[in-house]
Each structure stands twice: as C-alpha cells, then as structure tokens.
Amino acid sequence: MQLCRFFLPDLGSRVGLLLDSAVIDLTASHVPYVSSLAALLHASTERSLIGLVSDIETSDLPQYLYSALEQTPSPDTPHLLPPVDCQEIWAAGVTYAWSREARVQEAQSKDIYVRVYDAERPELFFKCLPEKAVGPHDFIGVRGDSNWNVPEPELALVLNPHVKIVGYTIGNDVSSRDIEGENPLYLPQAKVYDHSCALGPVITIADETVIGQDLGIKLLIEREGQSVFEGETRTSKMHRPLSELADFLGRYNSLPHGAVLLTGTCIVPGGDFTLQDGDLVSIEIESIGTLRNHVRRLTL
DSSP, X not given: OEEEEEEETTTEEEEEEEETTEEEEGGGGOOGGGSSHHHHHHHTXXXXXXXXXXXXXXXXXXEEEHHHHOSOOBTTBOEEEOSOSSOEEEEEESOSHHHHHHHHHXXXXXXXXXXXXXSSSOEEXXXXXXXXXXXXXXXXXXXXXXXXXXXXXXXXXXXXTTOOEEEEEEEEEOEEHHHHHHOGGGHHHHHOSTTOEEEEEEEEEOBTTBOSSSOEEEEEEEETTEEEEEEEEEGGGOSSOHHHHHHXXXXXXXXXXXXXXXXXOSOOOOTTOOOOTTOEEEEXXXXXXXXEEEEEEOOO
16 A cells, blocks of 8 residues: 655645555545644554555545656646655665775775674664655755765655654665765765755555565666666665664654654765766665656755
C-alpha cells in the first residue's frame, strides 16, 4: 500500500492513496486523520497505517491519474508534493563501508569517519526543515560556492511521533563534497541549503512484505539525454539496522509530528564527477518507485 501528498490548485495539499494507476483523494473523505500527513502519522501511534487507511470508504472519493500528477510544480497545475508537511528531516552518515571510504578520501580529518563507522553511536545530522525539501520533478540545487557536488540516493524512513518506522520513501541528500571535506565542521553548509533535499515520490507503508533491509537502489544521472553515471546497490549492505538509526534519533529528542530519516548511501560518483546545471537525477528503489529531479546551480 502506498500513499502520497499532492497539490490541487483550488484545494491545496491533499493526502492520496495509490491504487493501480489512480490516486484517491483521502482528504476529500473529511476523516480528520487524513487531513494532513502529520495527522495521519499521529493517528498511527494508536493504530497501524494500513488499518487507518483501510477503514476509509473510498468508492465515492475523487480520483486522479497518477501520471497527471507527475508534473513540474506550479500553483496552477495539480502535482505531487514531497511526502512531508510538518516533519523534521534528518540523515545518517557512514552507514555503508563505501561511504566510509569516500568520506575518508575527501576529508582532511580522515580518522573521524573510520571511528564513527565502527562506533556504537551512529552519525546523525539535521538535514532540513520540510519547507526546504522538494518533491518529484522539482529541481535540486547545487551551491554556487562549491565545485564538487553530488547526489546521494538513500532509503528514507518515515517515522511517527513515537519514532516507529511506519513507511519508506526515497531521499536525495545533495551534498557539496569539497566544502564537507575541507573541515567536518562545515558539514551543515555542505548539506543544508535551499533545494538540497528531494523526497518522494510516494510513501510505501511498512508491513511484513516491505522489510526495508534488502531493497535494490539504482542511481542514474543524465546530461543532455546521455547517461554520465550509473550505480546500484542493496540496502542489505548497510552496516547498521534501520531500527537502530531510528532509535538513536528518538533518544532525548521529541518529534511531535514525526520525522523522515535518510539512512545513508554507498552510491556516490567519484572525485572526477560533479553535477551540472540541467542534469537529470533519477533514483529508483525497489518497492517504492523512482524519484526524478533536474539540477539547477544556485546563485546569490
């Protein structure tokens, strides 16, 4: 079962249920807990998401073709939204062996990344507020003061206010590797800026058929219609359990609207590659879908 957020010009943001090629407008049911994603995540602390959604009578609700919502965001057209409304967005780092090696290569202070890979406590950092995240077909930005920018395709956990994993989506943790590598204290500047995080296109509800621990991840970067980078991996190569990452995020940290937690990557282009204005980045994760975003170089 999959959910999404989408926008209608006359009605604003909606919560939708994907059924085959259609999106059913759950918000049109006027059931309070589907008025927003935050309300639904709060309700999931008492009952499962599947149970909550299954209780809604959908036969008379408005439906929209999913393909018709796959549009570049505009206030005048229906389109998909990022699957966050009030949720903080966090990220984990150095959760794969390749990520550790890549961070060591880029960093001037190399030993800290080796140590955190094997430490009990994971690296967790704040990525952005929901208003800085973008959804499908919106643009991701690269900093104008950086010369080495890469996408980072990641499985993202959707957490309810009790920090329980209730769903999965796709995240792109866009990063300025030269800024991050210069000094680890520059991590926020390398990671946190306008259009530096993409999420979507949907939320796959966590159940016994989607365990999240062995999902295939593929990254494709195209430039002027030609592939310039391709990579793939599986989440089973992750060094830490997903539940452990969620647990550490929730320690002494209240998340009243829930949160989204990106779980790290091991697919990052090498040092001879940087994103360019106009590139198309596609991230596909098994059982979730494909997140597509064009690249735009930001200017002051």
